[in-house]
Amino acid sequence: MFLHRLTAHQAIDLIRKKQITVSEIVQDIFRRIEQVDGLIKAFLTLNKEEALRQAEEFDEKIKKGEEIPPCAGIAIAVKDIIVTKGIETTCGSKILKGFISPYNATVIEKLREAGAIIIGKTNLDEFAMGSSTENSAYQVTKNPWDLSRVPGGSSGGSAAAVAADETLVALGTDTGGSVRQPASFCGVVGLKPTYGRVSRYGLIAYASSLDQIGVITKDVIDCALLMNIISGSDAQDSTSLDIEVPNFLNYCQGGIENIKIGIPREYFEEEMDEEVKEAFQRSLLVLKGLGAIIEEVSLPHTVYALPAYYLIANAEASSNLARYNGIQYGYRSEDFQNLFDLYCKTRSEGLGQEVKRRILLGTYALSSGYYQAYYLKAQKVRTLIREDFNQVFKKVDLLLTPTSPTPAFRLGEKTSNPLMMYLSDIFTLPVNLAGLPALSLNCGYSQKNLPIGLQIIGKSFEEGTILKLAYTFEQHNRIEKRKLQIEGVNEQEEG
C-alpha cells in the first residue's frame, strides 16, 4: 500500500477503522522522503525519531483501547519560520543557524494537541522573502512536476513536500502569496486565512500587518480539517480576533447554485500566459454548469497593489529584522572592532542578498524625507485597495482569478531581476493588503504538464464559502487530475 499517497482525512479514517497503524503511515512517509527528497530537497530538518516515537505511543493507546486525539496520525511538515520547541528553526537564513526555540508557536501547540505528528521543517526563501524558494541559504527546492523548475515560494518546501507525497499536509505562511503561489505551481491546495483568524504567536515576523499562517494540503477536505485545528483567538497574539470558528468541514459539500462570483477585469489586463487564461476559462464553464452566476467586476486600483505591497512589506521587514544583531541568539560575526561593527558584520555575513535588498528598500521608504512620499503614500493606496474589495463584495460572494500569471518558471530564470520576480505575485498580494482569505487549487495543466492554479478570494472571515466552492469545483473537475511522475523515480517499485 502506498500510504504516503493518502490524504490526512483518509489516513485518520483508516487508523480509526484499525486498517492501518499510525506507525505504518509515519514509517512509509519517511521511506518516501528517503526515496525522493534527495531530488526535491523540500526538507531542512527531519524530526524522525520523535515522530516515530509519537506514532508508537498512539498505536499503543489504540491497542489498549484508550482514547486518542481526534486527528492522531496526521503527518505534518512545518515551514521553517514557525517555531517548534526542541527542533531547529532557521528561517532559511544563516543568521538563525542552530536556533532552537524554547517554546512552540500556538499553531504547533494546537496541532500537537489534536494528534498531529511533525515530520520535519521545510525549506523557504530566507525569512519568507521570495517567490521561488531560491533565496534559501541552505538549498534550492525543486518542483516535483519538473525538477528544472521552481516550486514557487516562499513556502516552496511545504508545497513541494505535499505534492511529492513526502507528508500528508503542511503549514506555510502567506505575506503576499507565499502559500497560494507555491500551491498553484505544485498542483496542491493552499489556503491563506483571514488576517486575525489564526494566531501568529511563534511565527517569526516578516511583515506584521500582512503575515498569516496558512495550510497546504492534497485536497479541500484536508484544508478544512486543518483550519478546524489551527483557527481561533489567542491571548498571545493581540491581532488574532475573537470571532466564532465554524466547523469548516460542514462546508465541504455541494450546493453552489446561485452563488455570485466576480471576475475582476483588471487582472486580465496584466500579462498572462495563454494556457493559464484557457484553464481559467474552462474552470468558469465548469462552475457555470453547476449553477454559479458569473459576472465581471472592477477592482480599479489593482495596478497599484504591487508597489504599495512592496513598500509596506519592506518597511515592516526592515523594522522586524533589526532584532538580528548577534547579541542574544543566532549568528555572531567573529571579527569586529566595536559594537557597531559587530552589528554590521553579523548582519552582513548572516543575511542573504534578497533580505538585504528588502531591508535597504524598507529603510529608505521609512527614512526622513521619504516617509511621506513612499511609506505613507503606500498606506493610503492600501486604503483604496481595501475599498475596491469592499465595494465588489457588496455585489458578489466570491472573486475568482488565476493564482499566478504563469505556471512554474525555470530555476534561475528570475533571480537576476528582482522586479520580474515580484511580478509573479501580482494576483495574490492585493488579498494580503486587504487582509482577506483566499485559496488556490489546481484547475488544469499546461502542455508541458505543469499545474495551473485557480484563486478563490472571499469576504473577511468567510473561509467557509471559499471552501464550499473549492470543494464543489474539485469534485467536478476530476477529468483533469493527473498523477505526478517525478523524474528518475520509479513510482511502481516503492514500498
Add this chain to the structure above:
Amino acid sequence: MVQEKISQQEIEYIAKLARLELTVEEKKEYTRQLSSILDYFQKLSELNTENIKPTTYIVSKSNRYNEDQVRDSLSQKEVRALSPFIEGGYFKVPKILE
C-alpha cells in the same frame, strides 16, 4: 513629487542606518536595482491620495488587553541555551564605553 533615482551615496547612508556593511559590488548592484524598483514604484504618484486615510492595520481594534496575572515565563536556563556568548548570566558584548 518624489525623486526618481537613488544615488550610491544614499545607499551607503541607508546601509549605515540598517546596520549593514556592503561590498563595493553590492553598493553598485543595489544602487542599480533599487533605482529601477523605485522607478517602477513611481506609479503610485499618479494617484491623488490627499484626502485618503492611511491603513496601518486591517484589524480595527487597536488594543487588546489581557488579565493582569502572574504566569510562568521562560527560565534563565532556557534563554541561556540560545547563546554561547553568556557569562555569569550576562550577554557578552564589546566594550561600549572608553
